[in-house]
Amino acid sequence: MSRRAFTRSLMAAGVGMFSVPLAGRRALAASDDEATFFTWGGYDIPELFGEYKEKHGALPNFATFGGSEEALTKMRAGYVVDVSHPCNQALTRWVSSGLFQPVQTDRLAHWGDVMPELVDLPGNDAEGGNVWMAPFDWGQTSVTYRTDMFELEGEESWDMLWDERYKGRLGSLASGGDAWWCGAIKAEVDFKDIDTPEAFDKIAAVMREQRPLIRVYTDDTTTLEQALASGEMVAAMTWNSSAVLLQSEGVPVKFAKPKEGALTWVCGVMIHKDAPNLDRAYDVIDSLLSVETGKFMIGEWGYGHPSKKAFELFDDETLQGLGLSANPSNILDAGHFQIPQSQEWETKMNAMFEEIKAGF
Amino acid sequence: MVLLSPAFGFMLVALLVPFGILLLMSLWTAQGFGFDTSLTLDNYRQLLERPIYGALMERSLSISGSVTIATVILCYPMAYYVAFHVHRNKMIWLVFITLPFWTSYLLRVFAWKVVLGYEGVINSGLMSLGLIEAPLEFLLYSQSAVVITLAHAWAAFAILPLYVSLEKIDKSLLEAATDLGDGPVARFMRITLPLSLPGVISASLLIFIPTTGDYITPALLGGPDGAMIGNLIQKQFGPINNWPMGATLAIVLMLCIAVVSGIFILLTMLVRRRIS
Structure with a gap:
């Protein structure tokens, strides 16, 4: 019996409402109109969603996790979100769970700025030039x-x-x-x-x-x-x-x-196959890939970001001080990937x- | 019977059915991301074989045992005072005593983190008084931190039943004991304590049962040595991804609590019979 089938039978028994995350149930206390971003604790901050807020006048809904395995377990049990945030190590397992849809790169305004070496990860190739995971942070x-x-x-x-x-x-x-x-x-x-x-x-x-x-x-x-x-x-x-x-x-x-x-590692964002707010899911991703977000990620947090344009805002010395490089492979290949x-x-x-x- | 039926219906749906599911699931085994639904006692066997489960179970019972004892001993005088020495506005006293418990449980746990922390209230207070040179590190991330926090967090659940049972004691019995020559101590031991035992028992059970499975407090304040069985159950349903084992642990925890509580009730009954 699969876990989804099990939760479904829980519902049938009428006890669904009392148990953990449920089929079709979205983040608590959240507005239905906004996309839900299921992410690592700490990424639920307005600084990363300037573009999104400008466009929709509100932030996306957030749900957080402490480890991506925990997140996958919740989603396999039926928790539906729009966008979630795994890392390269989990990518193939997340894809094989069948819970995600490819990211159509032509729907992303900032895709042209993304550094190709961060996209080219094992198992990331979905058909038609699309990807499973759009890279977001690396470090x-x-x-x-x-x-x-x-x-x-x-x-x-x-x-x-x-x-x-x-x-x-x-x-x-x-x-x-x-x-x-x-x-x-x-x-x-x-x-x-x-x-x-x-x-x-x-x-x-x-x-x-x-x-x-x-x-x-x-x-x-x-x-x-x-x-x-x-x-x-x-x-x-x-x-x-x-x-x-x-x-x-x-x-x-x-x-x-x-x-x-x-x-x-390289982490990124994936779209749930049943994402209830698909258009806004793409807005979440676009916002994450934007130059402003990249500037914040690099300058304030010291993480790598996929946007070439964001890296152009920093000189080599600053980047070195942060332990970063405008060329990701310098960092990623120097460590253990x-x-x-x-x-x-x-x-x-x-x-x-x-x-x-x-x-x- | 008609009056009982809504409550009974709710119990059936909210308690018995989930319990049945838990029991059934504990007989399954995890298989990748799904379940092998053939019935087996494998999980229970593993529980006996691997030392971690028994040790965490034992630790949880001993931590919540200490919490129960500490809470009842600390709350008894408070309840006693309100029951016997406050004559006007008792209600307001009770409200004030339980006031701290109106804040969220999580908030109280975090407050204790601030109090017990490395640069917390206790450490900085002691250091500014010159009593210690370096912060006391055992205050936070230890079993004692868990005991202190739980004892505070659950105090309201001890004070109220203790107060009710003390309040019910017929004051003329105390006068009679004094008239017949008992001192305050003997009077307390022979009249007040035995008559308030029902309150002590219910307070103890009210605290012991929920704290054994507590998971927030040890997760935030327990550190590596303070983890309890609740944390392990949560992990089974989270990253370890073995729901049947989590169900088994939950069932066995329930059994352990039932046995300990049963023994406790039996003992107090014996004590009561001997006193009276």
């Missing part, structure tokens, strides 16, 4: 550390998050989609072999080694940022934005360039990582 997962509190021994490295000297003052993202892959880099597992029993053993071993050192695992980046700002933590696994935000607040932090290489995995791998990895986080 790295690495270590943000306090330059005044963390005493560096040699080069910057993933070892920083395994440093016994700072037991209880290190933080980590909770989602296996980031942490497990960083563990693979630390354990020197080639991403091509990440689906082997030996890789599981090796990565699990380093994650178990790290666990007693970690103050908190969280999907809430604000928690990590506040802890770094107060000195509660001296180093944490974060994305680009945390370091840039803290620097702009005057906190002495640095986004490390680990000698083993950072974890790199995530590779799509099977559903079985994803489930097994998550189950194992949850056990490790709980101390087993």
